[in-house]
Amino acid sequence: MTAAVHIFVWAFTAYLAAGFVFAVLFVIFGAQRIDSQAPGSTLGFRAIVIPGATALWPLLLARWTRGVGDPPGERNAHRNSSLREV
């Protein structure tokens, strides 16, 4: 029990620490690479994205390294079937 909790706390802290370092780099250098609406955005915007980037950094890292220029399109029943041939 004690060991499991310590491993969890250690992993949790390490994940967030790595995420925070990534997030700071991401809002300075990465955001405008993966989202065409990000260039020219305010400093406040960059600060406000840091907590989320700290939590979801693997997702953003994957997009950044793959060089995706813009977010994916939304998917739902109508959008999917509008793109299918009849």
Next chain:
Amino acid sequence: MSLHYVAVGWNRQKKIYDSILAGSLTLYLALFALLGSLVHPNATIETLLIRGFGTAAFLLLHVILCIGPLARLDRRFLPLLYNRRHLGVTMFLLALTHGVFSIVQFHAQGDENPLASIFLANRRYASLADFPFQPLGFFALLILFLMASTSHDFWLRNLTAPVWKRLHMMVYAAYGLLVAHVTLGALQSERSPVLAVLLGIGMACVLSLHLAAAAKERRVDERQPATGGDGFVEVCAVEKIPLNRAVTVSLGGERVAVFRYDGKVSALSNVCQHQNGPLGEGRIVDGCVTCPWHGYQYLPDCGAAPPPFTEKVPTFRTRVVDGKVYVHPKPFPAGTRCEPARIDGNVQEVAV
């Protein structure tokens, strides 16, 4: 609808909304501290703050959970929905204050790592009466953090609305955890039944509003329209659609909003690209279909936001024959122009 991101998109309406919120919360916390110190003269200021912030967050969570179904049941609640994100972030900050104060108060004094101490200080996990209720609060706080930290439009766009909505559905898991956190924790030590009664009322409100709204939605989706030979589906009589408003019908696994305006009928996918708000519950303002939730706009004939904005929704072919409206269930790709059906003759207007 912005082309560049800003930190917070404030406008006059949101400023009023946020001022009322800040005022009510200050009043609540002051009253809580005052009444608390009168009823429990021995309570320390730390205890009062922990309880004050915890109950404020939990109360606000109830408000947030009730706004969605209320707005579905009655349009007059829509203004509350407009700025719900600020409510959510505020609720998280209140809960965070409560959590941090609790950790400092109960877990930061010993040698144990404070985070580990949340799980290890009380190990009676097999007991119901003494169950360690604080880990439940911790996991709820984690969910609330995930939601608050992804509330900016950047995340909406980058996760896409359906994924973002699924993430924000976790609020119900957080609510369940918190009901347990409060029931097992505070109610164990409280002699007075006040908190138990309030919690019961709160849960009853959340539950009954959600059931009522779900029943209303189901009535819309169960209306099975008749199909003609050419694939077009009969929706309703022209005059059933109020001027500059829509009737919604379930077609192709999703709702379609059929608008009447300017002697014409156009149909769009009901799902707003912003946060998947119900376009069919909006109206036509300045020639544009306007989402009832946050006011994103789309041209009714092509489903695209007026330039320079870029949001688009799928469109549908429409037809008006003998005073009846028909829609073809096969959607066109988002933003494709569809010639609106013309209505011949006058329409008997019905009051909304």
